[in-house]
Amino acid sequence: MSDYLSATERETKEMLDSIGVKSLDELFEDVPADLKLKKLNLPAGKSQQETMEIMTALSQKNKVYDIILRGAGSYDHYIPSMVKNLSSRSEFITAYTPYQAEMSQGILQAIFEYQSMICDLTGMDVSNASVYNGANAAAEAMLMCCEKNRKTLVTFQNIRPDTLKVLKTYARRRGITVKVLPVPGGAVDLKALKCELGEETASVYIEQPNYFGLIENAEEIGKAAHEAGAKFVMGCNPIALAILKSPAECGADIAVGDAQPLGLPMAFGGPYVGYMACTNKEMRKLPGRIVGETCDHDGNRAYVLTLQAREQHIRREKAFSNICSNQAYCALVASMYMSAMGPDGMGEVAEACVSYAHYLADGLKGAGLKLKYHGDFFHEFVTESDIPADKILKALDKAGILGGLKLSKNEILWCATETLSKAAIDKAVDVVRRVK
Amino acid sequence: MNLIFEISEHGKRCATIRTPDVKAVKTDKKYLRAEKPALPEVSEVDFSRHYTALSRRAFGVDNGFYPLGSCTMKYNPKINEEVAALPGFTRVHPLQDEKTVQGSLEVMETLSGYLAEITGMDAVTLQPNAGAHGEYTGLLLIAAYHAARRDFKRTKVIVPDSAHGTNPASAVMAGFEIINVPSDEEKGVDLKALKKAVGRDTAALMLTNPTTLGLFEKNIKEISEIIHKAGGLLYYDGANLNAVMGVVRPGDMGFDVVHLNLHKTFSTPHGGGGPGSGPVGCKKALAPFLPDPRVEKTEKGYKFVYGKKSIGKVASFYGNFGVYVRALAYITALGAEGIKSAAQHAVLNANYLKANIEDLYPTEKGRHCMHEFVVSMQELKDKTGVSAMDIAKTMIDRGYHPPTMYFPLIIHEALMFEPTETENKRTLDEVIAALREIYEEAFKDPEYMKAAPHHAQIGRPDEVKAARQPVVRYIKN
Structure with missing residues (x-):
């Protein structure tokens, strides 16, 4: 167990003496005896090393994607x-x-x-x-x-x-x-x-x-x-x-x-x-x-x-x-x-988002998907297609790519940021093209 | 020191990104801003020195004694930061397929289960982002519970006069009216006043136990009976759970809804004011109303479930996930015995500090405190003119963070000390000696203390000026 306490047994004893009580329990005399808990039903405490192993194992049960084409409120950007x-x-x-x-x-x-x-x-x-x-x-x-x-x-x-x-x-x-x-x-x-x-x-x-x-x-x-x-x-x-x-x-x-x-x-x-x-x-x-x-x-x-x-x-x-x-x-x-990027850096990030998003949209159009809306867009857009969204996203997932977010049976909301590259987008588009 | 804007120089660059290797697409001019935002432009060395300088003008638990009552400034274990920064947790999108986020869902389900066990509740949501947000969520559950029983007259929430300010504010946000009840001579809820206050319009009583005076509410069973008999529910403000976790559970005391502060009780850092996390636990009868979504363990793994009667969402996605990872690492390390021992030592440290200063710093007599205690400096002020504030500012000169000042409101010239269990005896002994000296100093040189701090980053700031002529942003001359 690691409990982050710093009192040794001797110090604890000195402190109890100074207060004038015999035990830690005595300090809880105001708590009605019949309400007191016998023991928490929790696992025993772990060493620091075991805690690290347990938490690392949990993190490894998540899938981390190399290429992320999903936004919808959570965006993958380069962090300086x-x-x-x-x-x-x-x-x-x-x-x-x-x-x-x-x-x-x-x-x-x-x-x-x-x-x-x-x-x-x-x-x-x-x-x-x-x-x-x-x-x-x-x-x-x-x-x-x-x-x-x-x-x-x-x-x-x-x-x-x-x-x-x-x-x-x-x-x-x-x-x-x-x-x-x-x-x-x-x-x-x-x-x-x-x-x-x-x-x-x-x-x-x-x-x-x-x-x-x-x-x-x-x-x-x-x-x-x-x-x-x-x-x-x-x-x-x-x-x-x-x-x-x-x-x-x-x-x-x-x-x-x-x-x-x-x-x-x-x-x-x-x-x-x-x-x-x-x-x-x-x-x-x-x-x-x-x-x-x-x-x-x-x-x-x-x-x-x-x-x-x-x-x-x-x-x-x-x-x-x-x-x-x-x-x-x-x-x-x-x-x-904002300080690290400055006005120019922030502008470059924004412009990269716009450029990559349009390149992705063009690529997906070439792969047979249609843009659902016709207005100007920033770094996200919606496609529709006859091929079910699930099928497209599954194929991308197999290739280690987190595709866009499924909005309905045939609609997907895509996102591109500066973390992408031409090669990454080409790879994704190629996967989508092959989905039949 | 300079603001980062004042060291900004046009044309300086710091972080840079790869030039896009696709055709540049320009956004239509009609959408574009007239000028670039006036953000700072600094070099990397400027950046690093600026933020290092700022950090040296900040005071955290790692810098020294931090006895802020009601805030539970315990040590924030380093391992928690490391596990929360694992790529398997940080590089995961919240809207990934459930099958690809089993680790995150397991974190949430396991932590919810542990918190339910520690509080004695049947179900837990982690979604609220802070304590006050948890209060608000808990009160929405209570409103939904009464409404589902078609008991529409329950419009009032009872709040003791010693309660945290968030209690009444949250209740109003949740659409309730407030009834304040006074404290009795022992600083607990005045039972007579409570009996008078309850009725068919009572939705709930909000209670902190131990109370904000750091005393265990001895009449908790009677209070629970009065509220429940009237048809109301009992709400537990978990701000002070650190005193009693593993010793006694809110659920066993008769509480129906609780909120916790992971950033207090479960060692996640305060970060200069947040992010916190305010999970809410409740009894079975209120569980159907919990916010969407909740995580459930099934034979096929973990999955999100949505309730037909849910109050909806109170925050985006699933709340402050990164904070859950830290709290889970903490509970995993402590385990059943460590949780209890943390509470016991929090109470030990508070009583040790109290026992060694209470002859000079008067507090509630004849009782042991829980994890914190409140002293009243009214007598000292009457004798010397030195106030609780002056004592606090003198502590700054000695390198200690002051205790909470002027709270709870029912104690005059209040100082509220909460050393927490992670503080060591050597520091407590130093603080005891310092506080005893400060007391003597109030008689010897009160004027010097009234002008404290003398050795801090700044002297006492002019708060009236700040509020009357607000300057809340940098504007270039």
């Missing part, structure tokens, strides 16, 4: 060595929330820098220190926008299914209606949207690029939302924002999304990190921790957690949100990624 190396410093990993500013300037400054980078990327005025993930960021934004007489969220069938599910969970017990509009052409239908907006609409939520990979005409959607007196919320892939119009340029009031593509591994879905940024006007409604700049009594620059009057530990039941822990460490990784 310096990001992995510097983020693994234990001062970052083992620190608590920086409530004690005088000994946490490093964590506070890192969050301040993260907030600044998210603002740069989104064009927004204010960012919080992060929330759980992109889906939760969208849900928190929905709650931010609700007013007494405006309690409807309008969104579309082309947002991530997980996001939609989380929105519905958060809406249900708060009297919020979630209207989900169909998207026959894959992208938002502006005319149909305008018909659905009304005095009860609190916000309109779109994703950019949308779940099917298409780039939305976000500005027009934003205008329509604002004309109806509703807020406009955009959920954006942060890699795409390196080149696409920022949410601010599109008129968004709140920008949210999952920053997983910024240096975090796919890791079977988490931990990821939800980013949330908004205009100055919405700042005091923004949930979660926010770091602000100030000075100490000698006038030195200092960073602190600020605007805490919004938060649960001060306002309790009157708080805007219950959020306490966030994903600070993942936000640190994301900010390291």
